Amino acid sequence: MSEEDDDLAALREQTSHGDRLEEAAAEDAKRVLVEDILDELESIEAGDKQKTISVWDGHLAAFIRALEENPDRLMDVGHALQRQLNLEEGDVDRSEILRLALRLGFQEAAPKEFEAVREAARKQATKGL
Template identity: 40%
Template sequence: MSDPDLEELRQQTQRTDRLAEPATGEDESDDLVEDLVDALAAIDSGEQAKTFAARDESVTALLTTLAEREQDLEAVGTSLQSALGRDVDRDALDRSEVVRLAVRLGLREAAPEYLDLLADASGEYARRNF
């Protein structure tokens, strides 16, 4: 890995002080929840894809290698499950599940308020549709 790559990685992983950042106002939160409800509806209806993609060569290399090494995939996956406070379920682990868990853990650590808003939106979507 070259020095610019290391510097970029260092900047990407640098922690920030959440208290120094502006808080999301209640109106903005309500708007975001409503936008999330709309996005969930679009996904549910097939109007929007259920998947997402990310371009990252080194993470792709890691995930590809883990997918070929079941024991390592299981180690990473169960660590993610545990870190999220979930029951360890080795049978549920595949490359996609590891990515999903890693994204959720990253959001929980860096922007937990957005996961809370997503939970609110999921509840609201379920309430409206069931």
């Protein structure tokens, strides 16, 4: 079998019926997640739910408090997170560090799911235009 035949076989496999069904199911699952996120955003905007989240973790609490006691390190960590997320470096505080760390973690560990957050934010921003 030639290299061209191998490429053609690989292309056929990629475009098989099963792959298209899996892609459609994944898109449907993403759409549902985006809708759920939009519902939650609307509840937050209406004041029915809070914007805050809580995390119970002694080690992280100690780390964040130690950073707050060392403002230069707090800025270094914050700027490193901003660079990783391709954001412009700016002022950081406890809340910003935690927000950036969560975003980076979700983006790295679950990029497809986290893309639903971005899509929901885009839809919410353009709602009513």
